[in-house]
Amino acid sequence: MHAGFQSSDAMTPASQTPRRVAIETQGCKLNQADSMALAREFTAAGFHVVDATAPFDAYVLNSCTVTHVADRKARQALRAARRRNPDATIVAAGCYAQRSPETLREIQDIDIVLGNEDKRAIVSRVLGAVTDATPVSATGLDPIPNSTSDRTRAMVKIQEGCDQVCAFCIVPRVRGRERSVAPEAVVEDISRFESLGFKEVVLTGTQLGSYGFDLPANEDLKSLLARILDSTTVPRIRVSSLQPQDIDEGLLELWADPRLCPHFHLPLQSGSDSVLKRMRRRYDADAYEMAVDAVRRQVSGVAVTADVIVGFPGETDEDFRRTFDLCKRVKFADLHVFPYSPRPGTSAAHFDDRVAPEKQSERSRELLANAVDCASDFGRTFVGTSRPVLWESSRESGAQLIWTGLTDNYLRVTTISPAPLANTITDARLDRADDHGLISEAAIETAPMTGP
Numbered sequence: 001m002h003a004g005f006q007s008s009d010a011m012t013p014a015s016q017t018p019r020r021v022a023i024e025t026q027g028c029k030l031n032q033a034d035s036m037a038l039a040r041e042f043t044a045a046g047f048h049v050v051d052a053t054a055p056f057d058a059y060v061l062n063s064c065t066v067t068h069v070a071d072r073k074a075r076q077a078l079r080a081a082r083r084r085n086p087d088a089t090i091v092a093a094g095c096y097a098q099r100s101p102e103t104l105r106e107i108q109d110i111d112i113v114l115g116n117e118d119k120r121a122i123v124s125r126v127l128g129a130v131t132d133a134t135p136v137s138a139t140g141l142d143p144i145p146n147s148t149s150d151r152t153r154a155m156v157k158i159q160e161g162c163d164q165v166c167a168f169c170i171v172p173r174v175r176g177r178e179r180s181v182a183p184e185a186v187v188e189d190i191s192r193f194e195s196l197g198f199k200e201v202v203l204t205g206t207q208l209g210s211y212g213f214d215l216p217a218n219e220d221l222k223s224l225l226a227r228i229l230d231s232t233t234v235p236r237i238r239v240s241s242l243q244p245q246d247i248d249e250g251l252l253e254l255w256a257d258p259r260l261c262p263h264f265h266l267p268l269q270s271g272s273d274s275v276l277k278r279m280r281r282r283y284d285a286d287a288y289e290m291a292v293d294a295v296r297r298q299v300s301g302v303a304v305t306a307d308v309i310v311g312f313p314g315e316t317d318e319d320f321r322r323t324f325d326l327c328k329r330v331k332f333a334d335l336h337v338f339p340y341s342p343r344p345g346t347s348a349a350h351f352d353d354r355v356a357p358e359k360q361s362e363r364s365r366e367l368l369a370n371a372v373d374c375a376s377d378f379g380r381t382f383v384g385t386s387r388p389v390l391w392e393s394s395r396e397s398g399a400q401l402i403w404t405g406l407t408d409n410y411l412r413v414t415t416i417s418p419a420p421l422a423n424t425i426t427d428a429r430l431d432r433a434d435d436h437g438l439i440s441e442a443a444i445e446t447a448p449m450t451g452p
Helices: 029-044 068-084 095-099 101-105 116-129 169-176 182-193 221-231 249-256 273-279 285-298 317-330 357-380
Strands: 001-002 019-025 047-050 056-063 089-094 112-115 154-156 200-204 238-240 262-263 303-310 336-340 386-397 402-409 412-416 426-430 432-433 438-439
Touching: 001 386, 019 029, 019 068, 029 047, 029 056, 029 154, 029 182, 029 200, 056 068, 056 095, 056 116, 068 089, 068 095, 089 095, 089 116, 095 101, 095 112, 095 116, 095 169, 101 112, 112 116, 154 182, 182 200, 182 221, 221 238, 221 249, 238 262, 249 285, 273 317, 285 303, 285 317, 303 317, 303 357, 336 357, 357 432, 386 412
Parallel strands: 019 047, 019 056, 056 089, 089 112, 154 200, 200 238, 262 303, 303 336, 412 438
Antiparallel strands: 001 019, 386 402, 386 426, 402 412, 432 438
16 A cells, blocks of 8 residues: 655745655555654655655655565665656665665665664654755654645554564564553544544554553553543544454443444454464464454444465465355455565564465465455445445546545445535445445535534
8 A cells, every 4th residue: 555645835934945755655554654744744844745756855665564575566666766756865764674774775776774763863864865955853743744635534653563473474573562652642643633624543553452551550442542532522533453352342332432433453364273373373263253253243333354364384275264264254344365475584484384376376366256255245235224434535527526435334435426525424325336335326415424
């Protein structure tokens, strides 16, 4: 996934030409949160933050490194940025830069390499490389964008780092130990995003269920969510990802408040207990299904989404069949399927019993085909009902405007309406489904909802 950030309200002295910086984001929602913070810092330092397709004086790639494909995409993006703007300062940042800085420094197209440990230095390093810019201290800046553009969804980091050290995962190496953001700071960030017009915040982190372990007693994810619900009025709050072992009745009771989106992303990785044990996951297949059942009993209309790794070392045909059968039973609203990619620095990279690439591809195709059917079935269960939709963007089709948005339970919806729906939440009747999502056929003319 890629995201660019733009700002049109940077201020620089009248005698200077404002410098332009493009920030491109690959990977997870946590990277998106980091990029939003970086955009704010660049704006305060006198830069215009522009789209990566526009001319720029500096380019920052906030990279991902969870697979070798992510590494390749990062290198491609950096080289493409150099081709588009040969004289620009090119910066490799993020997780790939943290894991393999020397590899990136060998690429002539890259000027600066800064990993996650050094991300607070990005603005000052770019200021030093780009002449005629005005250095402005970024110390103490709020990690929010300065733009009041039509972005609808803000990423709010509540936690970073992971202590669980799964066998396949490089994230603990590139994100460090678990650490939590103070609840007061989280509430402040959300309130400011709301003042900028955002209608939804997504709480992001590496291990959200570990939130608060390093804070004073009685701080945990439940207390944070309760505080957010009590202290803010943003219409939508989405929790980006939880582990199956994080699910309990006390947590789920909070979803009685409709501001909490009925969407749970619960990484599965495998439906085989033997594979889960080799992965060093902290649950088995039965515990996973029990967590899903608990969520569905407690939260009406909930979407449950997941990740699966196919072809983990030692995965047999029987292991894969267990995964396939579990996915078929659970019927995920959406499923991300990743062929296993060995990451240097992880214990699984030393396993000898690799699954052949062609077998990985075959299993991926089979699982994805079932996932498409399950996602379609999930969407069709809501045909004939109404759900709140946060409208994101429109495109012209002849004389008509076709709008697209997301329901609270993460269904893609389109409608035709002459009304300016961008960044509004309205109730939409879901009349029919197609291969791309759900369609609301009646033009929406009513005033948007102002609350949850």
